[in-house]
Amino acid sequence: xxxxxxxxxxxxxxxxxxxxxxxxxxxxxxxxxxxxxxxxxxxxxxxxxxxxxxxxxxxxxxxxxxxxxxxxxxxxxxxxxxxxxxxxxxxxxxxxxxxxxxxxxxxxxxxxxxxxxxxxxxxxxxxxxxxxxxxxxxxxxxxxxxxxxxxxxxxxxxxxxxxxxxxxxxxxxxxxxxxxxxxxxxxxxxxxxxxxxxxxxxxxxxxxxxxxxxxxxxxxxxxxxxxxxxxxxxxxxxxxxxxxxxxxxxxxxxxxxxxxxxxxxxxxxxxxxxxxxxxxxxxxxxxxxxxxxxxxxx
Amino acid sequence: xxxxxxxxxxxxxxxxxxxxxxxxxxxxxxxxxxxxxxxxxxxxxxxxxxxxxxxxxxxxxxxxxxxxxxxxxxxxxxxxxxxxxxxxxxxxxxxxxxxxxxxxxxxxxxxxxxxxxxxxxxxxxxxxxxxxxxxxxxxxxxxxxxxxxxxxxxxxxxxxxxxxxxxxxxxxxxxxxxxxxxxxxxxxxxxxxxxxxxxxxxxxxxxxxxxxxxxxxxxxxxxxxxxxxxxxxxxxxxxxxxxxxxxxxxxxxxxxxxxxxxxxxxxxxxxxxxxxxxxxxxxxxxxxxxxxxxxxxxxxxxxxxxxxxxxxxxxxxxxxxxxxxxxxxxxxxxxxxxxxxxxxxxxxxxxxxxxxxxxxxxxxxxx
Numbered sequence: 001x002x003x004x005x006x007x008x009x010x011x012x013x014x015x016x017x018x019x020x021x022x023x024x025x026x027x028x029x030x031x032x033x034x035x036x037x038x039x040x041x042x043x044x045x046x047x048x049x050x051x052x053x054x055x056x057x058x059x060x061x062x063x064x065x066x067x068x069x070x071x072x073x074x075x076x077x078x079x080x081x082x083x084x085x086x087x088x089x090x091x092x093x094x095x096x097x098x099x100x101x102x103x104x105x106x107x108x109x110x111x112x113x114x115x116x117x118x119x120x121x122x123x124x125x126x127x128x129x130x131x132x133x134x135x136x137x138x139x140x141x142x143x144x145x146x147x148x149x150x151x152x153x154x155x156x157x158x159x160x161x162x163x164x165x166x167x168x169x170x171x172x173x174x175x176x177x178x179x180x181x182x183x184x185x186x187x188x189x190x191x192x193x194x195x196x197x198x199x200x201x202x203x204x205x206x207x208x209x210x211x212x213x214x215x216x217x218x219x220x221x222x223x224x225x226x227x228x229x230x231x232x233x234x235x236x237x238x239x240x241x242x243x244x245x246x247x248x249x250x251x252x253x254x255x256x257x258x259x260x261x262x263x264x265x266x267x268x269x270x271x272x273x274x275x276x277x278x279x280x281x282x283x284x285x286x287x288x289x290x291x292x293x294x295x296x297x298x
Numbered sequence: 299x300x301x302x303x304x305x306x307x308x309x310x311x312x313x314x315x316x317x318x319x320x321x322x323x324x325x326x327x328x329x330x331x332x333x334x335x336x337x338x339x340x341x342x343x344x345x346x347x348x349x350x351x352x353x354x355x356x357x358x359x360x361x362x363x364x365x366x367x368x369x370x371x372x373x374x375x376x377x378x379x380x381x382x383x384x385x386x387x388x389x390x391x392x393x394x395x396x397x398x399x400x401x402x403x404x405x406x407x408x409x410x411x412x413x414x415x416x417x418x419x420x421x422x423x424x425x426x427x428x429x430x431x432x433x434x435x436x437x438x439x440x441x442x443x444x445x446x447x448x449x450x451x452x453x454x455x456x457x458x459x460x461x462x463x464x465x466x467x468x469x470x471x472x473x474x475x476x477x478x479x480x481x482x483x484x485x486x487x488x489x490x491x492x493x494x495x496x497x498x499x500x501x502x503x504x505x506x507x508x509x510x511x512x513x514x515x516x517x518x519x520x521x522x523x524x525x526x527x528x529x530x531x532x533x534x535x536x537x538x539x540x541x542x543x544x545x546x547x548x549x550x551x552x553x554x555x556x557x558x559x560x561x562x563x564x565x566x567x568x569x570x571x572x573x574x575x576x577x578x579x580x581x582x583x584x585x586x587x588x589x590x591x592x593x594x595x596x597x598x599x600x601x602x603x604x605x606x607x608x609x610x611x612x613x614x615x616x617x618x619x620x621x622x623x624x625x626x627x628x629x630x631x632x633x634x635x636x637x638x639x640x641x642x643x644x645x646x647x648x649x650x651x652x653x654x655x656x657x658x659x660x661x662x663x664x665x
Binding site for chain 1: 437447448450
């Protein structure tokens with residue numbers, strides 16, 4: 001058990017954490033406003049990855065351009081889902097919206113399976129991205145560095161959008177009290193659409209990083225990572241942006257440390273460990289670690 | 299005179315809900331090899347599962363999505379008691395010696411499987427019942443992940459992700475539908491007892507229920523356990539129908555399917571479980587030809603795998619938008635017919651025949 005081994009584990013934990021963070025932000029924004037667990041969020045991620053794959057392999061579009069195009073496509077998909085499946089039931093009970101999001105998730109998975117196939121398809125990023133370089137005792141590849149930078153850039157941008165711009169302030173007002181903000185002249189539909197758009201665009205980035213990590217794509221790729229990102233958002237305190245990011249890094253690092261340090265017979269319990277962590281956190285802090293203590297949440 | 303509808307006639311109900319289904323069951327029980335028999339058995343198992351899901355989701359107000367976990371526990375534990383000694387020695391050598399040598403009748407194995415699920419439900423019930431709303435759903439979903447991880451990794455006990463093959467095929471129409479009737483009868487009586495009314499009171503207003511002397515914690519956990527018991531029994535039936543059980547049979551998708559059926563049928567009604575299961579098992583059979591590329595008016599449609607799932611998902615979304623309470627709402631017409639004396643006595647009462655005749659006569663007049 002050398003230092004470099006633990007450092008390596010920590011690095012991959014941070015890497016995983018930053019992927020979860022990007023997804024968790026999407027969950028958290030939408031949940032904060034609509035009180036809706038959007039199970040389809042993970043599947044929007046998968047849609048984005050397939051889109052990148054198609055653009056790169058079939059149309060020969062360079063990686064960067066295809067990521068941008070795919071983000072646009074995912075935003076459209078996200079907005080369509082919002083308009084068709086979530087807007088009509090916005091005043092319904094929590095359970096109804098939950099079921100609707102599950103149905104959308106199943107719909108997206110099955111459409112992907114129909115258009116492509118249930119088989120895993122290779123997803124190879126250019127080698128200059130995945131080659132690992134040694135920096136002192138830790139080794140990193142370019143994509144890892146890009147992951148960190150991208151996450152940081154998005155977080156900072158999002159922070160400024162939420163605190164300084166009009167739509168950002170409207171979003172925060174809505175998540176605090178939707179009725180009151182409607183009375184103040186905030187257009188709820190605009191706010192909700194904007195949050196879905198941000199979430200969907202971010203999901204594509206996360207999907208790209210995740211698929212690059214796994215090197216394969218399949219229709220249910222996004223579902224379990226999506227669920228884990230939701231756990232992260234819950235642990236951090238859902239609805240709070242900083243909490244979602246912190247929760248994501250906690251989960252990412254805890255997961256990798258568990259995988260690396262626990263005896264090999266236990267490593268297969270990785271997913272279970274993450275969910276147990278969430279249950280334990282919920283027991284002691286029902287609003288998450290950084291969640292507000294106001295009101296009843298869980 | 300009050301206007302009588304056809305559905306109010308006991309004789310008509312008897313015909314629709316008892317005699318015709320019974321006839322269908324008897325016909326297909328006599329030819330156990332046919333394809334339709336399989337569908338009918340699946341439907342029965344789903345009725346058991348959905349009824350237990352409705353008890354917890356619809357009547358107690360806790361939206362659980364952990365049914366797959368309880369099913370898995372029920373299926374594996376009951377299989378441990380019905381597998382032959384040889385199979386157990388090769389597939390599950392980690393079991394204690396006395397268990398390897400024991401083989402008990404199917405019915406008892408099912409009950410033990412159900413009890414095991416109920417015990418797990420009581421243990422995890424304490425943390426789960428402290429959460430509410432969405433969080434409860436996600437925590438119960440976490441249970442599904444944990445149970446799958448345990449099954450996949452305890453290879454000595456469960457043969458890992460390869461699963462256990464050679465589970466005796468004990469689930470046939472007779473055993474499954476005996477379980478269906480018992481489950482529905484228990485649920486029907488339970489919901490009409492003081493316990494059930496307390497449950498509904500708790501769902502509608504927990505604070506008011508508490509002031510009336512209802513202990514929310516015991517109520518929640520006992521309800522969770524009862525639901526888990528029947529889910530375990532359903533899982534046992536499912537395992538003995540598939541004859542090969544592996545963890546992938548009891549994952550998210552199974553939980554979602556059951557929640558989906560319970561929403562389609564109406565989760566505030568036990569009759570909804572029957573209607574929902576019937577739709578969920580029969581509808582895909584009509585959609586299946588579409589997947590294989592149907593020839594429609596000279597145009598050959600392309601093969602589309604997963605189309606029936608897509609259509610089911612769309613139906614679910616539309617249902618949530620336009621009829622949120624499910625097809626049956628709070629209507630218990632099927633169970634009222636099954637478990638009331640009136641229905642069966644109506645065969646011997648001449649006034650019931652007259653009532654039925656009246657309905658038709660009136661219809662002719664209005665036409």
